Amino acid sequence: MHHAAGRAAKCALCGREESTPGTFPTVIGVGRVCLACGMGTVKCAVCGGEVKRLTSSRFQGRDLCLKDHMKEVEKYKQHIVKTFDEDDESVKEILGRSLSDAPEGYSLVTVRRARNSMHVWEAEYEKTEILQSRCS
Numbered sequence: 001m002h003h004a005a006g007r008a009a010k011c012a013l014c015g016r017e018e019s020t021p022g023t024f025p026t027v028i029g030v031g032r033v034c035l036a037c038g039m040g041t042v043k044c045a046v047c048g049g050e051v052k053r054l055t056s057s058r059f060q061g062r063d064l065c066l067k068d069h070m071k072e073v074e075k076y077k078q079h080i081v082k083t084f085d086e087d088d089e090s091v092k093e094i095l096g097r098s099l100s101d102a103p104e105g106y107s108l109v110t111v112r113r114a115r116n117s118m119h120v121w122e123a124e125y126e127k128t129e130i131l132q133s134r135c136s
């Protein structure tokens with residue numbers, strides 16, 4: 001594959017090509033956009049505020065203002081979900097491993113059967129310091 005440097009980018013939203021390479025700004029989670037699309041407004045999925053596309057981001061399929069983007073990223077980082085398959089190991093092994101394989105700095109919150117599956121289990125972990133501050 002050729003490197004994209006020096007080549008005209010296409011707007012990720014409307015497909016328009018930039019006339020001078022490197023002039024389209026980048027929107028987090030969307031890609032390079034033309035100025036017309038960048039100046040258009042989007043509604044933040046969290047606070048409902050209208051912001052310019054240029055000062056928004058897309059995170060996990062939702063449009064967010066930059067303030068909520070930071071918050072959502074933080075929240076996302078604080079939770080880790082690991083999946084185990086009952087087809088590969090017994091429930092007893094899964095329960096044991098969900099504890100022993102906890103990611104560093106994280107504590108096991110719960111182990112549950114995945115919503116859409118009869119044999120997949122999900123272990124949910126939370127950052128240890130958060131858990132402790134909430135319990136004390």
Ligand SMILES: [Zn+2]
Binds near residue numbers: 013014015034037038
């Ligand atoms: Zn565009």
Ligand SMILES: [Zn+2]
Binds near residue numbers: 044045065067
């Ligand atoms: Zn917002």
